Amino acid sequence: MNHTAKRVRYVLKRLLQSIPVxxxxxxxxxxxxxxxxxxxxDVLAGEAGSATPEYMAQLRQKFGLDxxxxxxxxxxxxxxxxxxxxxxxxxDMPVATLVLDRFIPTLxxxxxxxxxxxxxxxxxxxxxxxxxxxxxxxxxxxxxLITYATPLFWIGLxxxxxxxxxxxxxxxxxxxxxxxxxxxxxRVIDIAHHLVMPTITLSLFYLALYTRLMRASMLEQAGMxxxxxxxxxxxxxxRIVFGHILRNALLPVVTxxxxxxxxxxxxxxxxxxxFAWPGLGMLAYEALFSRDLxxxxxxxxxxxxxxxxxxxxxxxxxxxxxxxxxxS
Amino acid sequence: MSxxxxxxxxxxxxxxxxxxxxxxxxxxxVEDVSYTLNNNEILCVVGExxxxxxxxxxxxxxxxxxxxxxxxxxTIDFNGExxxxxxxxxMREIRGGEISMIFQEPMTALNPVMTIGKQIDEVIRFHTKTxxxxxxxxxxxxxxxxxxxxxxxxxxxYPHELSGGQRxxxxxxxxxxxxxxxxxxxxxTTALDVTTQAQILKLIKELQQSHDTGVLFITHDFGVVADxxxxxxxxxxxxxxxxxxTDQVLNHPQHPYTQxxxxxxxxxxxxxxxxxxxxxxxxxxxLTKTYKSGGxxxxxxxxxxxxxxxxxxxxxxxxxxxxxVVGExxxxxxxLARCIVRLINAEEGEILYQGVDLRPLNRKEMRPYRSKIQxxxxxxxxxxxxxxxxxxxxxxxxxxxxxxxxxxxxxxREMLELVGLDERAFDRFPxxxSGGQRxxxxxxxxxALDPEILVxxxxxxxxxxxxxxxxxxxxxxxxxxxxxxxxxxxxxxxxAAQVCDRIAVMRLGKxxxxxxTATLFSDxxxxxxxxxxxxxxxxxxxxETATAPxxxxx
Numbered sequence: 001m002n003h004t005a006k007r008v009r010y011v012l013k014r015l016l017q018s019i020p021v022x023x024x025x026x027x028x029x030x031x032x033x034x035x036x037x038x039x040x041x042d043v044l045a046g047e048a049g050s051a052t053p054e055y056m057a058q059l060r061q062k063f064g065l066d067x068x069x070x071x072x073x074x075x076x077x078x079x080x081x082x083x084x085x086x087x088x089x090x091x092d093m094p095v096a097t098l099v100l101d102r103f104i105p106t107l108x109x110x111x112x113x114x115x116x117x118x119x120x121x122x123x124x125x126x127x128x129x130x131x132x133x134x135x136x137x138x139x140x141x142x143x144x145l146i147t148y149a150t151p152l153f154w155i156g157l158x159x160x161x162x163x164x165x166x167x168x169x170x171x172x173x174x175x176x177x178x179x180x181x182x183x184x185x186x187r188v189i190d191i192a193h194h195l196v197m198p199t200i201t202l203s204l205f206y207l208a209l210y211t212r213l214m215r216a217s218m219l220e221q222a223g224m225x226x227x228x229x230x231x232x233x234x235x236x237x238x239r240i241v242f243g244h245i246l247r248n249a250l251l252p253v254v255t256x257x258x259x260x261x262x263x264x265x266x267x268x269x270x271x272x273x274x275f276a277w278p279g280l281g282m283l284a285y286e287a288l289f290s291r292d293l294x295x296x297x298x299x300x301x302x303x304x305x306x307x308x309x310x311x312x313x314x315x316x317x318x319x320x321x322x323x324x325x326x327x328s
Numbered sequence: 329m330s331x332x333x334x335x336x337x338x339x340x341x342x343x344x345x346x347x348x349x350x351x352x353x354x355x356x357x358v359e360d361v362s363y364t365l366n367n368n369e370i371l372c373v374v375g376e377x378x379x380x381x382x383x384x385x386x387x388x389x390x391x392x393x394x395x396x397x398x399x400x401x402x403t404i405d406f407n408g409e410x411x412x413x414x415x416x417x418x419m420r421e422i423r424g425g426e427i428s429m430i431f432q433e434p435m436t437a438l439n440p441v442m443t444i445g446k447q448i449d450e451v452i453r454f455h456t457k458t459x460x461x462x463x464x465x466x467x468x469x470x471x472x473x474x475x476x477x478x479x480x481x482x483x484x485x486y487p488h489e490l491s492g493g494q495r496x497x498x499x500x501x502x503x504x505x506x507x508x509x510x511x512x513x514x515x516x517t518t519a520l521d522v523t524t525q526a527q528i529l530k531l532i533k534e535l536q537q538s539h540d541t542g543v544l545f546i547t548h549d550f551g552v553v554a555d556x557x558x559x560x561x562x563x564x565x566x567x568x569x570x571x572x573x574t575d576q577v578l579n580h581p582q583h584p585y586t587q588x589x590x591x592x593x594x595x596x597x598x599x600x601x602x603x604x605x606x607x608x609x610x611x612x613x614x615l616t617k618t619y620k621s622g623g624x625x626x627x628x629x630x631x632x633x634x635x636x637x638x639x640x641x642x643x644x645x646x647x648x649x650x651x652x653v654v655g656e657x658x659x660x661x662x663x664l665a666r667c668i669v670r671l672i673n674a675e676e677g678e679i680l681y682q683g684v685d686l687r688p689l690n691r692k693e694m695r696p697y698r699s700k701i702q703x704x705x706x707x708x709x710x711x712x713x714x715x716x717x718x719x720x721x722x723x724x725x726x727x728x729x730x731x732x733x734x735x736x737x738x739x740x741r742e743m744l745e746l747v748g749l750d751e752r753a754f755d756r757f758p759x760x761x762s763g764g765q766r767x768x769x770x771x772x773x774x775x776a777l778d779p780e781i782l783v784x785x786x787x788x789x790x791x792x793x794x795x796x797x798x799x800x801x802x803x804x805x806x807x808x809x810x811x812x813x814x815x816x817x818x819x820x821x822x823x824a825a826q827v828c829d830r831i832a833v834m835r836l837g838k839x840x841x842x843x844x845t846a847t848l849f850s851d852x853x854x855x856x857x858x859x860x861x862x863x864x865x866x867x868x869x870x871x872e873t874a875t876a877p878x879x880x881x882x
Contacts, residue, residue, distance in 0.1 A: 225436040232389055233451045233502070234424035243450070247441050322441055323486040 011316065018308045025304040026080060026297075030073050033293050041065060043291045063089065080301065086294035090287070095298035099280070103302060105175050106279035108191075109271070110264055112199045117206035118257050122250070124207070125214020130241060132219070140211060148208035152267060156201040156274035163197060170197050173276035198275045202267055206260065210253055217249040224248070251322055258314030262307045336408075337364035338509055338542045339388070344402035346383055346392065346566075357383040357397065359566040365510065368540040370533070372553045372574075375563035376589075376792040381546045384563075385512045388544075389429055390419045407509065425455045428503035432515040434495035438487040444471075444498045445483025451505040470501040474531060492657075493524035497531065504535060511536070512544045517552065521656040522819065526863035529556050548793065550593050551822070551866030554578055562586045578869060590871040592797035594822040596864060597872070598845040604829055608680075609813040610645040610668070610701075610781055615677035615687075617663055617837075637663035638674060639837035643815075645781065650807065650814040652828030652845070654821060654860070660837040661817045665785045668815065669703045670694055681781075699729055699777035706786035708766035712758040718744075718769055719754035725777045736776075743772035747802060764795035768802065775806065782807075785817045800827060821864050825849060833857045 041059040045051035060066045064075065079086060085095035128140040147155075164172040175194050176182070182190045221227070222245055230240045269281035276282070280299055287295040319325045346358035358380040365371050373381045386392050388404055388411065404411040406427065411419070431437040439447060448467040452458055458466070464483070471479035474497040487495055496516060503511060513532065517525040533556055536543050545556060553560055553574065560577040562570040562585065570583040581587045617638040637660040645651050653661045667674040670686060679686040686697055705711035712721055722740035727733060737754075744753050747768040758766055767787060774782060784803065788796040800823065807814055818824050824831055825845060832842035833856065841854040852858045861867070 225431060225433060226439040228391060229429075229431060229437045229499075230439070230450075231391055232423055232429040233454070234420045234422070235450065235454055236420065239450075239454070244439050244442070248439070324440060324488050 007316065007319070010319070011312065014312050014315065018312070021308060022301075022304055023077075026077065026301060027073065029297055029300045029304075030076060031069075033296060034069060036291075076297070085298040085301070088287075088292055088295040088298075090290045090292040090295065095295050098283070098295065099298045099302050102278060102280050102283045105277060106265075106268060106272070106281065107306075108195065109198055109202065109268055109277060109279060110261070112195060113203040113206065113264060113268075114257065114261070116199060117203040118210055118253065120203075121207050121210025122214050122253060124211040125218060125253075126241075126246070128211065128215045129218035129222070137215075141215070144208040144211045146208075147204040148212070150204070152201060152205060153270050153274055155204055156197070156271055159197050159201060160274070170194075175278050198271050198277050201274070202264070202271045205267070206264070209260075210256070213256055214249065214253050217252050218245060221245045221249045247321060251318070254314060254318055254321060258311050258318075261310045261314075262303075265303050265306070337366050338407060339365040339544070340403075340405040341384070341388070342403045342405070344384065344387065344404065345400040346380070346387055347398055347400040349396040353378075354566065356400065357566055358387065361402075361563075361566070361568050363561050363568065363571060365542045365544055367509070367542055368536070370536060370543040370545055370556055370558045372545045372547060372557035372560045373563060374547060374550065374553055374560060374589075376548060376794065378565075379563040380566035381563050382514055383566075385429070385514055385544060385546055388512065389423055389427060390416075391423075391429075421455065424451050424503075424508075425506045426508050427510040427512065428506070428508040429512040429514065430496070430499050430503045430516045432518050434492060434499050434519065435487065437499060438495060440487055442486070443483065444485055444487065444490070448483070448498075448502045448505055451502055455506050466505070467501075470505055471498070473504070473535070474498070474501045476501070491524075492520050493528065496520060496524075496528055500528075500531065500535070504539070504541075507539060508541065510542045510544065512546070514546045515548065516545075518548070522821070522865070523656065523859060523863040525552075525865065529865070532556070549865060550578070550590060550793075550871065551864065551869070554866030554869035562589070578871075589793060592794045593871045594797070594800070594820075594826040595870065595872045596822055596825050596849065596867060597870075598825045598849055601844065601846060602829060604649045605647045607647040608644055609647045609649075610815075611680045612641060612643045612664075612668065613678045613680065615641045615664070615667055615674045615679065617660075617667055617672065617674040636660075636837040638667060641677070641834075641837070641839055643832055643839065643842070645813050645815060647813055648807075648811055649829045650816050650827055652816045652818060652824040652831040653834055654818055654824050654831055655834035656819060656860075658836075659834040661819075661834050662785055663837075664834070665703065665783045665815060665817050668781075669701055669783050670698075671703070695729075699725070700779055701781045701783060702774035702777055702779035704767075704770050704774050704782060704784040704787045707790055708763050708770055709790075711770055712766060712773075714758055716757075717754070718756055718758060718761075721758070721769065722773045722776045725773065729777070739776055740772070743776045744769075746775065746806070747772045762795075763791055764799060767791065767795075767799050771799075771802065771806070775810070779812070781813045781815065783815045783817070786819065787816075788823060789818065789820060796823070803827070821860060833860065 041056050041063065045056050045059065057066070064072065067075075076086070083096070085099065087093075088095050088098055091098055124140050124144070128137045131137050160172050163169045171177070171194050176187065176190050180190070227240060227244060230244045235243070265281070268279060269285055271277065272279045272281035273285060280302065284296065284299045286292075287299065341364070342362045344358055344361045345356050348355060348357050361380070361384055363371065373384070375381045383392070383397070387399055388406075390411065392398055399412055402412070406422070409418075411422070414422075438444070445464070445467050448470060449463050452463045452466055467483050468479045471482050476482050476494060476497050482490070482494075482498065487498075490498065511532075516532070517528050520528060529552065532543065532545075535541070547553060557574045559573050560571070561568050562577065562583065564585050570577055570581065570586045577586065578590075581590060615638050616636070619635040619637055621633045639660070641660075641664055643651065643653070653664060655661045663672065666672045668679060670689075674687055677687060681697060681700065684697070686694065689697070719737060719740050722743055723733075723736040726736040726739055731739070741751050741754055744751055749765060749768055749772070753761070753765075753769070758769065761769065771787075787803070788799050791799060803814070804827070806812065816824070816827055828845050830843065831845050831848050832839050833848070833854065834840070835856050841848065841852065841857045848857065849861065852861055
């Protein structure tokens with residue numbers, strides 16, 4: 001059997017494996033959210049003021065909240081399986097439309113963050129390790145330590161103060177300048193302009209993490225026996241670093257990146273709030289406070305699918321990097 | 329052999345000193361070492377760990393871990409060029425081009441994420457301006473010349489897809505890519521099975537003769553020396569204590585250190601038969617342990633693999649007897665040992681001890697028998713908890729079985745004395761001890777539970793030969809004193825010959841032959857046993873005759 005066929009089978013197997021995972025996430029999320037005090041009826045009634053118990057009961061009946069929990073779960077699962085994520089009473093829109101609408105900005109933010117954090121992390125780690133204990137290593141290590149220790153929201157606020165309010169280089173918030181009605185490339189450039197600060201804010205922490213990981217990984221690999229072999233073969237140091245050490249050193253970084261995609265979604269809640277980025281994180285934040293459980297469940301489901309999908313992608317990348325992993 | 333009637337040597341090392349970083353055990357790793365290597369000659373450098381034999385080799389290649397370890401004084405002359413003062417760019421040309429090196433561990437010495445073909449190709453690409461097509465052709469030729477099957481397939485394979493012996497062959501092919509004048513082999517067969525080792529030694533010898541290469545062969549094994557060397561240098565504590573032709577050094581050693589080392593090499597002739605009682609202490613009947621992996625996922629999973637680690641194994645251990653289980657890696661001998669101690673559970677068969685079948689017992693039912701069967705492990709570094717003090721490691725066993733603390737501690741101190749360690753060891757951590765001392769601690773730990781059966785899994789294979797002799801002596805003493813029965817797992821037939829009363833030979837999970845040691849060594853019936861015996865390095869060299877006249881110690 002050739003390698004391509006093996007990979008296809010591997011992906012199929014992994015997709016099969018992810019079905020029970022996603023189902024379990026659905027069920028756990030459902031019960032977790034119902035553990036929280038209060039429901040949508042409480043919030044709506046509270047906002048309307050002077051609600052009678054009859055009105056509350058009517059609301060609950062309308063949203064199906066009066067049925068026993070297992071029945072609610074069964075109905076929810078049935079709906080999800082027919083791709084119906086329910087209706088958000090708060091936004092007066094189907095959850096699916098709402099969530100998919102906000103999904104693109106979040107994906108944009110996440111992908112650019114991962115690319116920057118992993119990409120620059122690898123480069124910085126490589127530079128630090130190859131100039132071990134020189135000024136280059138020290139500068140990079142100190143930079144990593146500081147960004148690692150600084151809270152995300154603070155960096156975001158400070159960047160707004162410095163680059164938006166003082167220097168007027170970047171817009172303070174939002175994803176695009178709606179009033180200008182840009183189209184085509186102008187719109188792309190406008191969004192990219194808005195994207196710069198949220199991405200940098202979100203990626204700094206992870207950048208520090210990957211820099212440190214890459215540096216440690218490079219140093220560990222540099223002490224391996226095969227490096228001595230490479231040297232004994234008469235290769236140049238350059239070739240040893242780029243041809244031999246680098247690929248082996250990448251493996252733990254890729255693993256870590258896969259694991260952290262989930263955490264990245266969590267981190268994006270803060271960044272999206274600070275920069276008013278119209279993404280899933282903001283939506284989740286709003287949904288949480290309005291007890292819009294249908295919407296929250298929809299967001300959770302999408303996030304779970306995203307994490308599962310990215311983990312699969314990372315594993316496939318890993319199998320290309322490391323031939324020892326058997327894909328089948 | 330004076331220098332005058334010889335042509336100029338290929339490699340000439342004179343008064344070499346290699347400095348160690350401050351705070352190391354000694355100031356120099358290598359002190360005042362001089363030796364020469366000629367064309368078409370195999371020089372073996374022998375010594376125990378820490379003798380500086382590998383450091384000298386690294387110094388020749390300019391591969392010392394700079395800047396902490398560096399050449400302090402002395403010259404290394406290669407074909408008229410001084411390797412200690414040469415430019416780095418020229419040194420790179422020499423490395424892999426004119427002097428190549430192969431290493432001990434063929435798994436870690438090859439880059440795991442690069443194909444064999446690419447790793448060979450690299451050498452040719454960096455040393456010549458050959459076109460890609462020709463380089464590929466050359467790689468295939470090289471693979472073929474080290475007798476690997478299907479070279480076209482091998483150059484596309486990754487290291488993990490080859491066996492240990494195949495990897496070492498690939499490594500040799502890579503080292504010979506540029507037809508170097510010198511091949512430095514740093515313990516190239518130590519990590520290999522004995523039959524594979526014999527093949528690799530034959531290959532090195534064959535290639536050396538066909539290419540007139542000078543081979544610097546580093547080893548700790550006098551058996552290997554006897555098989556392959558033209559000349560021998562013996563190193564101790566960074567110095568050369570003796571150098572000469574193989575016959576001079578192996579059969580008429582002059583230096584007391586060499587003589588001591590040779591005395592420590594176990595002889596292949598089994599000692600006189602001991603009388604053993606015919607009572608059975610332990611009998612294992614039709615034991616089967618299978619490992620499965622892969623399968624499932626509606627046919628999408630990995631191909632199902634089934635390994636019969638122990639396949640219908642039956643052995644009998646008499647009271648006071650030492651039963652050897654010998655075999656190569658993957659033969660299932662360690663699995664068998666672990667099944668007997670119940671560290672892993674066999675699926676079928678019985679383990680009869682005092683009329684009770686231990687195999688199906690659960691944790692609680694097994695308890696009373698745990699202390700009766702104890703194990704000594706192979707790796708004295710990995711098998712002791714680095715965060716526990718020695719006293720605690722030894723006393724833990726009795727304590728768990730309900731012995732009061734004070735009494736358990738007292739027992740631990742007694743055990744330390746029994747294995748020849750100072751009582752002060754009680755309050756120290758394992759890392760403060762040498763390998764041999766740690767193995768003593770491991771033995772004390774097993775004995776603290778007052779066992780009747782000791783299962784020793786390769787207890788001396790990680791130790792230097794002189795330490796090995798001491799530990800074997802200790803095990804023999806204890807066996808006599810405590811009337812222990814022992815299952816002794818080993819891959820080393822020399823050790824087995826000296827220690828075991830009877831031997832069972834395992835292969836692929838099955839016992840192919842079993843019998844009294846002397847009988848097995850003189851008239852082995854199974855072809856595999858004969859193959860194993862034939863592969864023992866230095867089987868025609870008898871250290872006991874070489875050192876007999878000088879033997880004074882009891």
